[in-house]
Amino acid sequence: MTLLSAPLFINGEHRAASDGKTYDVRNPLTNEVVCTSAAASSDDCRAAVESAAQAFKTWEHTPLATKRRIFLKAAELFASPKYQEIITSTVTSETAAAKEMMHANIYGSVTWSSEAAALTSQLKGETFPSQVPGGQCIVQRRAHGVVFCISPWNAPVNLAMRSIAVAIICGNTVVLKSSEASPASQAIVTQVLKEAGLPDGVLNYISMAKEDAPRLTAELIAHPLVRKVTFTGSSRVGKIIAGEAAKYLKPCVFELGGKAPAVVLEDADVEHAARAIISGAMLNSGQICMSTERVIAHRAVAEKLLANLSTVAAQLKAGNPATDAAAKLSAVFTEQSAESVVAKLRDAVQNGARLVLGDLSNVGAVVQPHVLADVRPGMQAWDHESFGPVVVVAVVDTVDEAVELANATEYSFTASIWTENLYKALDVAQRIRFGAVMINGSTVHTEPGMDHAGLGGATGYGRFDIENFTDKRLIVVCPKDGKYPLTG
Secondary structure, eight states, rough: OOOOOOOEEEEEEEEEEETEEEEEEEEEEOOEEEEEEEEOOOHHHHHHHHHHHHHHHHHHSSSSHHHHHHHHHHHHHSSSHHHHHHHHHHHHHHHOOTHHHHHHHHHHHHHHHHHHHHHGOOOOOOOEEEETTTEEEEEEEEEEEEEEOOOOSHHHHHHHEEEEEEEEHTOOEEEEEOOOOOHHHHHHHHHHHHTOOOTTSEEEEEEEOOTTHHHHHHHHHOOEEEEEEEESSHHHHHHHHHHHHHTTTTEEEEEEOOEEEEEOOOOOOHHHHHHHHHHHHHHGGGSSSTTTEEEEEEEEHHHHHHHHHHHHTTTESSSSSTTTTTEEOHHHHHHHHHHHHHHHHHHHTTTTTTTEEESSEEEEEEEEEEEEESTTTTSSHHHHHSSSSEEEEEEEEEEHHHHHHTTTTSSOOOEEEEOHHHHHHHHHHHSOSSEEESSSSOOOOOOOGGGOOOOOOGGGGOEEEEEHHEEEEEEEOTTTOOOEEEEE
């Protein structure tokens, strides 16, 4: 295996850290060192912000047609055989992701690039008559300035591109901080955008050693030239970042955790639902914020659904897909993550849950698929995001009880409803409190035209759209012969 490298990218140049510091990245499945990454210093972070601030002076006023061409070219590059190979090999090395996640990393990045290009048609203002006789009001959409974007490891290329694409197309400039676990994967976006023609300084990229990240992240948030902060990741870290940003009254966009419910009503197509639920729960070993983590089944179909869930999940084996053709799932993030997943399951069983599938154990960072029944609020497996290959099931007798259980969470990202009655589905969709609800479909789904977002709580707030990366500014053109109180 070729050892990857991940230099910093500041003002259009790849460079080592100013003090020469590096850190190793290990594959979570094999524990092999797969990448040596630059570890940014305080000086590097300041340089990245200053580079972005300097580039903002011209990028904000760059013609929309020019910006559009750059992002359309980026979409073309992401789809090219060259970058498909780079993305596949790099992401697999750093995160041990199974091949099913390569589509999300490649074509998710294509989608975000092309959708960002399309947004240029929406970056318009408006005019209307002023209340001052003879005056005219002009409303413009204007960029914020430098945006500090923090992106996660679980879909590293796609989510890095999502973190920056709308911000940049709106005229902002960006400092992108990678996850410590996937620096080479996330650095791919700098290669693509540079090749697509993005001017130097518009995108700056930094990676940090884990021990330095809390201090340097706080310094970046505090920097007076940083105008906005975005973060995709855990609720725990999101709270820390929100606290730092609050010290300076800096706005944030957060996409945090999820505990997506699938509500299966008595008239549902149970076999179809089971396939979608297991796919949504197990894809990327459950390490997706939209993963189907809770199933709420009407008693009339509960046992049949459980049997189907168990049958489908039992066909999925976790292991090393590179060496075991039968392994459809790979490792979770770290061995500690695996132990945390198993601990939540054991807590549920100890408190009355029924183990339908699984062995309540892990081998290193590998956890086999698990299905638990009779899970309820108060159990860790119900209350907290597992981020593992887990499905937990609760049984209800009425639609009202299903709605109550679906809402019994601090998360608010995505949900699904399974029923043959569209009117009932729409009624339930309006009563459960989630940012996106899929009817007869997987909770793992996005629509870039209206990116999903949480409704507060542990899922965060804000969307990666033009409303969150531009300000509306009012210009009032007053008449030359205006009159004023006191002075005439």
